Amino acid sequence: MNREEIILAIKDIIQTIAPDEDLSELKTDVRLRDQIELDSMDFLDIVMELRKRYGVQVPEEDYKELATLDGCVAYLAPHMQGKTLKVGV
Amino acid sequence: MVVVGSGLAGLTGAVVLARAGRKVLLVEQHYNLGGLATWFKRRGGHVFDVSLHGFPAGMKKTCRKYWSKEIADSIVRLDGIRFDNPQFRFDTEFTREDFVAKLQSVFGVEPAAIERFFAELARMDFYSDSGETVGELFERHFPGRNDVHRLLLEPISYANGSHLSDPAIAYGIVFGNFMASGVYTFSGGTDKLVKSMKAELERLGVHIRNRVQVDRILVERGRVRGVEAHGRVIACGAVLSNANLKATVERLVGREHFTSEYAESVAKVRLNNSSCQVYMGLREGESIPFVTDLLFTSTASRFDSLELCEMDTSSRTFSFYYPKTRPGLERYAIVASTNAHWSDWNLLSPAEYESRKALLVERTLESVEHYVPGVRGKIEHVEAATPRTFEFYVQSPEGTSFGTKFEGLKPSMTLHEQVRGLFHAGSVGIIMSGWLGAANYGVIAANKVDAWLHSLVEVEA
């Protein structure tokens, strides 16, 4: 998966967790928490969905790496290599 | 994998794991699901809810995300919440704004002092434990203002057993969620909630077994192997225990499977207090006018955490259930709850036990008559529950209503480091108790279980 696809993958997961949020204007370098209402339980949901959809395991000590979309790309890129994007599941 | 116990933590853990595609068996010793989130019926068409007095707004989001829209949509806000004690008496919205307003108008506290207090609470998190107690925190911000301390702690004492001597940090974390945006309830009653949850679990393919008491959690070479019930072994790769933390470690697994340091830390964990309740059902056809939904009442001149738990405390909450609780059913009920100590009740002889219960009922009826004149004559069914009752129904040690004190959190969260594949979810540490705390803790633990099961497959592949 390339950068754009990883961002799509994350946004699609966030959309299922926070169906009422408009994600089209999300900035990639600003903390997600500062742009939309996401609490620590929501982050847990993102981690669980990543595991379910892509078999990616994010250990607890790395949760902080997922704070921004850029952070997600940097952290997830090596793990998402060769995986296919699953959206709208 | 197996979930032991169907309290809100067990149920919610099970639903999350089922959604993650795991094969889940849920075993519960009682014939109902729900644990302390329960109800019971009595002749005459009476239905009583045990722990449906109120929960924070966050429960709606949790139910929407992990359960269903239908369940979330039944969560409604209480219309009335009232305090009545010798220090103050008023109705409250139970929102941050209203507490700020009352602190100024009723208690005459300077806005700057209120601001400082809220700002400090907002800064508190799990990693900033200073060792201060709730009482010390209050004394620092509102010195000598026992009335203010009462306002700030009494509702939380009923909700999770907090005392003035508990860590300020636990209070800070709970306060922000709890005394912020109103109190909520489930329209349709606990029975409707639990039945909807059961239907959702079945839809997702979770196997549910009621009346199955797990006697042992089996461990081999530091790893969970299965559970034993009715002399039968059910093998599995992971167990999520919703039984009380101490019961899980000491009764179901056995100390010998833990490092002595861990076992000692669990032995030292203190349990939270238990409860007494008096359930009063009005005769069919009788009604009362709207008083309020939730009434925090006391005749004690000063607030004192210990007084709240005394056997003949005058501090109790009344929950009034009107037909709106179960739309379509034109019935009224009142439930009084007090905090209570196991040690006051467990040693009584059968005769003493009955007479103490009768006294509790009588005092409660006198108190409710004061708020709803003439109600005594309308009450058809009345009965009391004590710490013994809670211990009997959910097998929680000493009938604890709210799990453990703060120190229970760490051993609960690190159980899987002791026995691989074994996880705990359920009321612990004050912050993880109540309907919302238990449900969210179920999700947190389910995530860990799922990660563990995921790692097993990777290793085997």
Ligand SMILES: Cc1cc2nc3c(=O)[nH]c(=O)nc-3n(C[C@H](O)[C@H](O)[C@H](O)COP(=O)(O)OP(=O)(O)OC[C@H]3O[C@@H](n4cnc5c(N)ncnc54)[C@H](O)[C@@H]3O)c2cc1C
């Ligand atoms: C009187 C009272 C009033 C309350 N009021 C409120 C309120 O208004 N709002 C609120 O938010 N909270 C309230 N609470 C607290 C709330 O009900 C609890 O914190 C919450 O329901 C606990 O959920 P849990 O999952 O931790 O465990 P529990 O509800 O204790 O469930 C544990 C389950 O495990 C089962 N189990 C245990 N051992 C075994 C075994 N070996 N094998 C099989 N099954 C087993 C038990 O039978 C039980 O069903 C109240 C509690 C009490 C007692």
